[in-house]
Amino acid sequence: xxxxxxxxKKEINAYFSSPMGYLIGAVFLILTGLFFAQYLLATQEAxxxxxxxxxxxxxxxxxxxxxxxLIAEEQKMGTLELLLTSPVxxxxxxxxxxxxxxxxxxxxxxxTLYYFVLLMWVGSPDLGPVFTGYLGLILLGSAILSVGLLAxxxxxxxxxxxxxxxxxxxMFWLLGNLGTFLNAIPWAKDILQYLSLASHYxxxxxxxxxxxxxxxxxxxxxxxxxxxVRSLESRRWR
Amino acid sequence: xxxxxxxxxYYGNFMAVDDINFKVEKGEILGFLxxxxxxxxxxxxxxxxxxxxxxxxxxxxxxxxxxxxxKARREIGYLPESNPLYTDMTVRSLLEFFGExxxxxxxxxxxxINEVIERMRIEEYVExxxxxxxxxxxxxxxxxxxxxHEPAVLILDEPTIxxxxxxxxxxxxxxxxxxxxxxxxxxxxxxxxxxxxCQRVVIINDGRIVAAxxxxxxxxxxxxxxxxxxxxxxxxxxxxxxxxxLNGVETVEYESTGTDGPARFTVSARINRDVxxxxxxxxxxxxxxxxxxxPIGLSLEEVFVKLTTKEExxxxx
Numbered sequence: 001x002x003x004x005x006x007x008x009k010k011e012i013n014a015y016f017s018s019p020m021g022y023l024i025g026a027v028f029l030i031l032t033g034l035f036f037a038q039y040l041l042a043t044q045e046a047x048x049x050x051x052x053x054x055x056x057x058x059x060x061x062x063x064x065x066x067x068x069x070l071i072a073e074e075q076k077m078g079t080l081e082l083l084l085t086s087p088v089x090x091x092x093x094x095x096x097x098x099x100x101x102x103x104x105x106x107x108x109x110x111x112t113l114y115y116f117v118l119l120m121w122v123g124s125p126d127l128g129p130v131f132t133g134y135l136g137l138i139l140l141g142s143a144i145l146s147v148g149l150l151a152x153x154x155x156x157x158x159x160x161x162x163x164x165x166x167x168x169x170x171m172f173w174l175l176g177n178l179g180t181f182l183n184a185i186p187w188a189k190d191i192l193q194y195l196s197l198a199s200h201y202x203x204x205x206x207x208x209x210x211x212x213x214x215x216x217x218x219x220x221x222x223x224x225x226x227x228x229v230r231s232l233e234s235r236r237w238r
Numbered sequence: 239x240x241x242x243x244x245x246x247x248y249y250g251n252f253m254a255v256d257d258i259n260f261k262v263e264k265g266e267i268l269g270f271l272x273x274x275x276x277x278x279x280x281x282x283x284x285x286x287x288x289x290x291x292x293x294x295x296x297x298x299x300x301x302x303x304x305x306x307x308x309k310a311r312r313e314i315g316y317l318p319e320s321n322p323l324y325t326d327m328t329v330r331s332l333l334e335f336f337g338e339x340x341x342x343x344x345x346x347x348x349x350x351i352n353e354v355i356e357r358m359r360i361e362e363y364v365e366x367x368x369x370x371x372x373x374x375x376x377x378x379x380x381x382x383x384x385x386x387h388e389p390a391v392l393i394l395d396e397p398t399i400x401x402x403x404x405x406x407x408x409x410x411x412x413x414x415x416x417x418x419x420x421x422x423x424x425x426x427x428x429x430x431x432x433x434x435x436c437q438r439v440v441i442i443n444d445g446r447i448v449a450a451x452x453x454x455x456x457x458x459x460x461x462x463x464x465x466x467x468x469x470x471x472x473x474x475x476x477x478x479x480x481x482x483x484l485n486g487v488e489t490v491e492y493e494s495t496g497t498d499g500p501a502r503f504t505v506s507a508r509i510n511r512d513v514x515x516x517x518x519x520x521x522x523x524x525x526x527x528x529x530x531x532x533p534i535g536l537s538l539e540e541v542f543v544k545l546t547t548k549e550e551x552x553x554x555x
């Protein structure tokens with residue numbers, strides 16, 4: 001764990017030693033802020049829904065940019081050789097890099113708490129959906145990051161890594177919509193619905209805390225991280 | 239300190255390293271010599287745990303590189319080929335990062351960083367981004383990183399590539415000094431480097447070890463004969479004929495250095511047949527003037543070319 005934290009710390013510093021970290025944060029805040037304000041003015045309702053609904057999709061678009069460099073850049077620069085010949089396990093490397101991404105997302109979400117403060121000032125929002133909404137974003141964020149990390153381990157080209165991640169993510173995001181074409185085969189529809197990244201999130205935004213949703217995101221994340229470790233190991237075996 | 243046993247590596251069907259064996263004793267500097275693509279980097283990557291061997295194994299300070307990989311890696315300081323470093327980090331933060339990964343405790347690490355930056359003379363650049371450093375300084379950071387955790391073994395892959403001649407000389411000096419505290423494997427394709435720095439050489443070609451010995455012994459071993467250079471004042475042809483008649487002498491080549499001047503002779507004798515005394519006696523008896531007599535081995539270049547091109551010659555013949 002100690003090693004993973006050292007790696008996470010190094011990666012977080014790397015985000016802020018270039019404009020990348022600031023840029024990602026700014027884009028996310030501007031976009032969600034616009035939607036939040038628009039929803040609040042239109043409905044006059046003290047609810048975070050105007051933030052939570054679009055935020056998930058923005059997260060999906062932005063996260064591949066957060067994760068694309070994590071392993072791909074090290075392969076390109078050759079520093080992966082130094083990292084992997086240090087006394088650290090592949091798992092520690094993957095966990096460390098994942099935690100760095102998660103810290104970035106958590107940091108962005110902390111900044112959006114300011115929307116909540118605004119709501120408290122103008123009305124009295126329901127606390128339950130706010131809590132489950134943020135929980136949903138963190139869980140969804142973990143799943144998205146783990147896919148991005150996996151994509152980053154496949155290649156030494158950051159652009160390729162981002163595009164692959166986005167492709168996989170959009171597919172999982174839209175699986176639920178695909179299900180609507182399958183009304184004739186209910187079990188297939190249910191499976192697609194269950195696999196969809198989006199459908200589990202809507203429960204949480206609605207304030208429903210269902211363990212199935214939590215289990216889905218956690219197992220999704222663990223699977224993708226496991227595959228990332230294997231991908232890193234396979235590079236050793238090649 | 240380093241024991242390599244039957245180490246092999248295949249990339250698919252391509253054999254990069256084929257059943258190599260060698261040992262490096264504590265405190266030794268071993269030169270790992272071979273043309274580009276001979277399998278040097280692959281061997282080093284296996285030793286450092288970056289990629290596992292297809293078969294065979296090696297032990298670093300007693301730890302198996304496969305089964306005790308983490309412990310073995312802790313004993314190794316590694317300077318990979320082309321010296322990759324995080325260009326977006328400062329020298330200090332890079333050293334702190336690798337120090338933490340190698341499990342150094344905080345106070346020791348802080349002291350140790352000061353020691354290595356002083357030793358590598360990079361004090362003024364500790365807060366500089368590595369991306370802004372010149373190649374020579376990056377090289378020093380690379381070495382600083384490698385010696386940071388006081389490893390028993392240093393593995394340096396082509397450490398003098400891409401830096402200027404003065405820095406090359408400095409680097410060689412440094413490697414010699416480091417040899418007092420660490421066991422070192424140094425890969426290179428630059429021959430003088432080996433004779434200058436290393437106590438022992440392993441020459442690798444096409445994934446196989448073709449020779450392993452002290453640099454000076456290699457010269458004789460490969461040529462299969464001893465050569466002696468002589469400068470003699472006397473009737474050139476007569477001298478040459480007389481030398482050729484000596485027991486043990488195989489060939490005599492000669493050239494004059496001008497009319498009536500002394501002539502130069504190169505005498506090849508059978509291996510382990512020292513003909514120098516007999517030569518001297520002969521020359522003195524005939525009252526010619528012996529101006530110079532010097533045994534010459536093949537230069538390391540000649541040895542190297544001979545060893546690494548042997549097979550092609552045989553195929554051609």
